[in-house]
Amino acid sequence: MxxxxxxxxxxxxxxxxxxxxxxxxxxxxxxxxxxxxxxxxxxxxxxxxxxxxxxxxxxxxxxxxxxxxxxxxxxxxxxxxxxxxxxxxxxxxxxxxxxxxxxxxxxxxxxxxxxxLNNNRQRLRISSDDAKDVANDIVTALMQAKENEDSVIIERIEDEFFAHCISRSDRLAFSLVWFRLGRSGWVFDERWNNCQKQFEQTRIKNGKKE
Structure with missing residues (x-):
């Protein structure tokens, strides 16, 4: 034992x-x-x-x-x-x-x-715990980069985060980061809106609400 x-x-x-x-x-x-x-x-x-x-x-x-x-x-x-x-x-x-x-x-x-893989039914998902961990790390990294006034790092982190969210259908991480950054006065540019739109298009394409 x-x-x-x-x-x-x-x-x-x-x-x-x-x-x-x-x-x-x-x-x-x-x-x-x-x-x-x-x-x-x-x-x-x-x-x-x-x-x-x-x-x-x-x-x-x-x-x-x-x-x-x-x-x-x-x-x-x-x-x-x-x-x-x-x-x-x-x-x-x-x-x-x-x-x-x-x-x-x-x-x-x-x-x-x-x-x-092209089969939507085989699209990858991650657990809610993983999504929360990703969100925590992204918010921390972005706020630190903002404090350092490092726009290059901010854009790189954001782009990698968008790629993660879309490839993993990680709506939870996206929503958590959006909410937390929004409360801190974050300026969301068109890339954020485009990522959100891709989620909506995927939902419509799949014919169901997630």
């Missing part, structure tokens, strides 16, 4: 760590340290998909580091993915190719890239 309890605690800790570094990767897509720590956390989980999703995000966010480090990472994760998936990653990196935002490597755990 003690061993089972310890294993469960390790799993919970690893999952929290994975979610934490997922948020950090979302905010800093090119930070190799965050990607590696996220991969380390994924290695402690039983599922294969978080690891595959983290590797896909790493390929996308740190493409310039792939020739120098990705083969070493593949050695570390050997045997943890399905053989055909590991081989596909290996073959892809050998071509020194760039991963697209819509990729066959992406899983529901990916945050920078999305699965290349």
């Amino acid at each position: 003690i061993d089972l309890d310890f294993t469960k605690k390790m799993e919970i800790t690893a999952r929290h760590s994975f979610r934490y570094y997922s948020r950090q990767v979302f905010l800093s897509p090119n930070n190799i340290e965050y990607h590696e720590k996220r991969i380390d956390a994924a290695l402690l989980l039983d599922e294969r998909e978080p690891l595959q999703g983290a590797l896909a995000d790493f390929l996308y966010g740190c493409w310039y580091d792939i020739p120098y480090i990705f083969e070493e990472i593949l050695d570390r994760i050997q045997g943890r993915l399905l053989p055909e998936v590991e081989q596909a990653f290996y073959e892809f990196t050998k071509k020194f190719d760039y991963i697209d935002r819509n990729s066959v490597f992406a899983t529901r755990w990916s945050i920078l890239v999305t699965p290349s």
Whole structure:
């Protein structure tokens, strides 16, 4: 029983760590340290998909580091993915190719890239807890950038947030951020309105209210 309890605690800790570094990767897509720590956390989980999703995000966010480090990472994760998936990653990196935002490597755990699926019923969703965590991090990052009067960082964070919301159909995170920024007097430009309109178009296209 003690061993089972310890294993469960390790799993919970690893999952929290994975979610934490997922948020950090979302905010800093090119930070190799965050990607590696996220991969380390994924290695402690039983599922294969978080690891595959983290590797896909790493390929996308740190493409310039792939020739120098990705083969070493593949050695570390050997045997943890399905053989055909590991081989596909290996073959892809050998071509020194760039991963697209819509990729066959992406899983529901990916945050920078999305699965290349067209079926609306298979569109990815995230849990309400994840949406709240994303909203908290985005608001904090934007308010800090505003305090620093860094308009370039503000625009980058906003654009990445819009991409996340649309690719994950994350209406909750969008609504939370909109509400909290609105209370602080945030100026919402046309990009915010366009993102909101895309949600509405998706709802109408699906023929239902979300």
